[in-house]
Amino acid sequence: MKAVVLKQPGTVPILSYIDIPEPSIKSDELLIKVLSAGFCRHDFLVMNGTLRRGIPSDPILGHEICGEIIEKGEEVENLNIGDRIVTLLTQSCGTCEQCQSDNEHRCENGIGIGHGSQGGFAEFLAVKQNSAILIPEFVSSDIACLLTCPIGVGIQALTDITNIKPGSSVAITGASGGLGIHVAQIAKAMGCYTFGITSSEGKISSLMELGLDEVILSSDDLEFSEIIQAMTADIGVDVVIDCVGSKYFSSCVSSLASNGKLILLGELGNAKAQVNLAEILFRDLTIKGSTGARRKHVLKGIDLIKNDLLRPVVHTKLPLKDLLIAFGWMKENKLFGRIVFAD
Ligand SMILES: [Zn+2]
Ligand SMILES: [Zn+2]
Known part of the structure; x- marks a missing residue:
């Protein structure tokens, strides 16, 4: 073969x-x-x-x-x-x-x-x-x-790991990548308000067409957390699903609301991350990694496709x-x- x-x-x-x-x-x-x-x-x-x-x-x-x-x-x-x-x-x-x-x-x-x-x-x-x-x-x-990766992986992160609720606000880094683009749609299908973060200006309109509520262009000049805080009246988002890793880690933490959850789904850089620990401590943040998918997550993905909630x-x-x-x-x-x- x-x-x-x-x-x-x-x-x-x-x-x-x-x-x-x-x-x-x-x-x-x-x-x-x-x-x-x-x-x-x-x-x-x-x-x-x-x-x-x-x-x-x-x-x-x-x-x-x-x-x-x-x-x-x-x-x-x-x-x-x-x-x-x-x-x-x-x-x-x-x-x-x-x-x-x-x-x-x-x-x-x-x-x-x-x-x-x-x-x-x-x-x-x-x-x-x-x-x-x-x-x-x-x-x-x-x-x-x-169906298993990336779709099931995204479903596990948004269900078993975060226990997200309709109406929750969710930011997704790497939103135009193979993982993020599906995580964002799944979050939307679950009734969340979605912020897609991308580093590619040319991909913004395509992300909007997929139904994301907000798309933010990340750049070296301005931390995307500043934009998220400005868009949420300095409250922040309930959940960040980070598909990028170390490069954005600090900005992901700063994007969260009190009691927010950061779920790490990817690490592209193989680098060390820096973060102000006081932010985690005094805002009761949770940081958790997630990998893989169970059978039930794949079946849920099939269900979302059947109901035209995921493309x-x-x-x-x-x-x-x-x-x-x-x-x-x-x-x-x-x-x-x-x-x-x-x-
Ligand atoms: Zn994969
Ligand atoms: Zn076994």
Whole structure:
């Protein structure tokens, strides 16, 4: 089968588009033909050498995967050849305590798909049945790969982690990126007042078209927290979902209202953040990280799409062999939404 192997991470990573043997499956696994795979910031950070822990040599990346089942092991129940599925982020065992309590993404025996184990930047993939979710007919394959990450990741952050309420005010950094653009729509669908923060002036009108209430241009000259405080009569917002990380951390904290919550969903810079701790202390702020998504978050994402409350945003489709082109576009901050590979 064809696959893209990362031979050497770096500023210009060395990739190899090669033929390798198809994976064989165990009794509790599915063999899928990959129909689409999203290009996540996580892949970018492995490719440029920022993320190294748990990465084997010559990895095949890609954890946002939609595929069609072409073979199944004898223990597989409830899924059939010809079904389309989206994968969860971890090859999970289905039997450990975490899996049994709906925490497949924290499986005690789990290995990250497209991180510690083979990912979706290949023609075929072996997937544990416990890590596959059936996709209904009305969700096209091109967008189905985005259901777990970024969509499920955003839903987990806005539900289980923040317990957001209709009417809450939510600011989202990196709002035009593949993660932020979906988080912003999900917050809007949950009845929140949304502030999208972007560093690209050219993306403001497209964000407004997606239904965000306010779009703020971040710049080096003016902290976006100043704008948010001005727009909220110096109250601040209830929640900040930070998809950017260290670069904006201080401004995220300063954007919050008393008792506000900052949820960290991404770190693009691999740098240290500075923050005035008194701000956290005297305004009773909560700061929490969030990663991954459970099955129920993916199902919620399907529900939002069904009810036209979420429009997955695909920047463009590329053939898998163009992974390095996608890397360059992400590096230059050219993307609006996700790049999806589909051959
Ligand atoms: Zn992802
Ligand atoms: Zn498990």
